[in-house]
Amino acid sequence: MSQYILINRVNVQNANAVAGFTWGFPSITHFIGFGHNLSRKLSKSNFSNFKISGCSVISHENHVHSYQGNRFTQSKNPAYLMSDVKKIIDGKAPSIIEEGKLNMTVSLLIGFDGFLGNQANIFIEWLKKQCLMQRLAGGTILDIDSIQVFDITDKNKFYLLKRKLLPGFALMDRSIDLAQYHELNLADNSDAELLDSWLDFAALKQKARPKSNLISKHLNMQVKSASILDRVLHDWITHLERIPYDLNVPTSVIKYFETLEKNKSTKAVLEQWQHYLQPTDKSSADWEYLPKPSSGYLVPIMTGYKAISQVYDNIDIENTRDSRTPVCFVEAIHSIGEWQGVNNFRNAEDIASSLWHYEHKEHWYLCKQHSTNQSDTLDEFDSTIITEILDLS
Numbered sequence: 001m002s003q004y005i006l007i008n009r010v011n012v013q014n015a016n017a018v019a020g021f022t023w024g025f026p027s028i029t030h031f032i033g034f035g036h037n038l039s040r041k042l043s044k045s046n047f048s049n050f051k052i053s054g055c056s057v058i059s060h061e062n063h064v065h066s067y068q069g070n071r072f073t074q075s076k077n078p079a080y081l082m083s084d085v086k087k088i089i090d091g092k093a094p095s096i097i098e099e100g101k102l103n104m105t106v107s108l109l110i111g112f113d114g115f116l117g118n119q120a121n122i123f124i125e126w127l128k129k130q131c132l133m134q135r136l137a138g139g140t141i142l143d144i145d146s147i148q149v150f151d152i153t154d155k156n157k158f159y160l161l162k163r164k165l166l167p168g169f170a171l172m173d174r175s176i177d178l179a180q181y182h183e184l185n186l187a188d189n190s191d192a193e194l195l196d197s198w199l200d201f202a203a204l205k206q207k208a209r210p211k212s213n214l215i216s217k218h219l220n221m222q223v224k225s226a227s228i229l230d231r232v233l234h235d236w237i238t239h240l241e242r243i244p245y246d247l248n249v250p251t252s253v254i255k256y257f258e259t260l261e262k263n264k265s266t267k268a269v270l271e272q273w274q275h276y277l278q279p280t281d282k283s284s285a286d287w288e289y290l291p292k293p294s295s296g297y298l299v300p301i302m303t304g305y306k307a308i309s310q311v312y313d314n315i316d317i318e319n320t321r322d323s324r325t326p327v328c329f330v331e332a333i334h335s336i337g338e339w340q341g342v343n344n345f346r347n348a349e350d351i352a353s354s355l356w357h358y359e360h361k362e363h364w365y366l367c368k369q370h371s372t373n374q375s376d377t378l379d380e381f382d383s384t385i386i387t388e389i390l391d392l393s
Contacts, residue, residue, distance in 0.1 A: 002153045002348065005052065007108040007131060008145045008164055009060065015139030017064050017102040020302035020332030021202075024064055025102070026137035027302040028171065028337075028367045031055045032358050034136050035110050041130055047123055050114035054355035058168040058342060062104035104139075107165055111355055112149060120149065152348045162345055169339040170354045173369040175303070177201075177294045178336045200293050201336045202300035208285035209245035210276040216240070218269045219253075232256050243288050249277065301337035305330035307363035333366065 019027035035055040042050060116123055124147045132141055152158040178198060185192040219236055222228045235250035257273050260266055275283040292298050309329040314320055317327040345351060352370070359366050 003112040003114075003149060003151050004161070004351065005110045005112045005127070006146075006148050006150060006161060006164060007110070007127075008147065009143075010106050010108060010131070010136065010141060010145075011143040012104050012106065012136050012139040013142055014065075014101045015104055015137035016100065018100040020334055022300045022302055022334070023100070025059070025062065025104075025299075025301075027332075028057065028356050029302065029304060029358075030137035031057050031106075031108065032356055032367055034134060035108070036358070037134060038110070038127070038130060045126065047114075047119070047126065050112065050116075050123070052110050052112055054111040054357045056109035056351070056354040056356065057171045058107040058109065058165050059171070059339070060105045060107065060168045062102050062106075064102040065099050067099065101139075106136075107168060109165075109351070109355065111352075116149060124149070152351060158348060158351070161351070162342060165342040165345075168342045169297070170342055170345075171301070171356075172338045172340045172354060173303070173335070173356070174294070174296070174298060174338045175335040175368070177298075181293045197293075198300065198334060198336070201298055205290040206287045207244040207290055208279075209288055210279045211272060211284040211286060212240065212276055214269045214272045215276065218266075219256075228256060244290050245288065247277070297339040299337050299339060301335055302332050303335045303337075303368070304333040304358070304364065304366040306333055306365075330365070333364075 016026050016030065017024055019025070019029075032055050035052065039052050042048065042052060128144055128147050131144060131147075134141065148164075150157050150161045152161060178201060181200070182192070182194055182197040185197050216236070219228070219233045223230055223233045229252075232250075232252045235252045239248075239250055239253070257270070260270065262270055279285070307328050308331050311326050311328045314322070314324055314326055320327055345354070354369065356367050356369055359368060
């Protein structure tokens with residue numbers, strides 16, 4: 001597919017920022033659902049000979065509704081704010097702090113198959129009207145900057161499309177990184193859980209490193225006075241750059257401190273050195289963020305659903321959205337994504353691989369990307385560990 005519809009700079013208010021265990025951006029299922037709804041309307045319109053499929057999400061700006069940093073308030077009950085407690089005592093209702101919502105500006109890139117000819121303007125006008133009538137991730141679409149159709153077999157059109165998307169970040173699938181990392185964990189520990197591997201990507205983890213400022217200052221001063229070789233300082237700096245902290249201190253540094261005479265001027269640095277080698281619960285420390293298992297702007301994402309029940313007749317389940325569609329209970333599937341700068345798109349293949357598609361088989365509804373080195377069939381997809389991206393049922 002070489003033609004794409006660019007729905008540029010969609011301004012959305014009060015979109016859903018909660019997706020499974022994740023918070024901060026809508027699930028990819030929202031965007032694929034938006035495109036799927038458009039395709040259903042398209043099939044019933046005067047443009048039924050056109051086909052659209054897939055959806056790439058490019059984020060330009062987003063602002064999450066939040067009362068306070070490091071807090072997530074979903075409900076006014078129970079009231080934990082002092083002002084709300086007083087309101088309840090007085091018989092009044094507590095304040096409503098609506099969170100789990102965000103305002104965002106995104107661009108959507110949707111695959112297009114068809115020849116527009118002299119229908120281009122009419123089709124774009126119809127499409128914009130349909131988009132404005134829909135919701136995106138539960139939010140209200142306030143404005144769309146423009147809608148254009150690009151055929152990127154023309155290099156100039158590819159670069160024009162790329163410029164339209166800048167500055168922006170495309171959401172890319174990195175489930176393969178999770179699968180490979182989990183396999184490494186299984187090699188080290190046969191009881192390793194996939195959830196733990198996922199949390200290594202999702203969580204911000206810190207580890208303490210004993211204070212070493214006096215050690216670094218001392219070694220720098222000794223190098224300046226030519227009392228030690230530059231190699232000792234270089235080995236020490238290299239050791240500090242390794243995260244997380246470990247006790248594999250360079251031999252050259254250990255030998256230097258073994259020969260350092262203890263006196264009034266070296267007492268403090270030697271004490272810090274002992275705490276660095278043999279830290280205790282009383283040792284002063286600096287906290288360092290641990291790197292993610294893979295490089296890139298990696299984020300936890302929700303990528304679909306897995307059935308946890310049989311399919312029921314609509315009449316057997318209360319409070320359904322309509323009175324006809326069969327009902328099945330599901331739980332969220334989680335994986336890993338990467339926000340990749342659009343400036344990294346080098347050719348048409350990069351654009352094609354950024355499109356998300358949905359696939360369904362048995363109890364699974366999965367959203368995934370089709371890359372040039374990845375099979376488009378679920379059979380091959382299911383043959384790897386990625387099939388069980390995060391089965392929490």
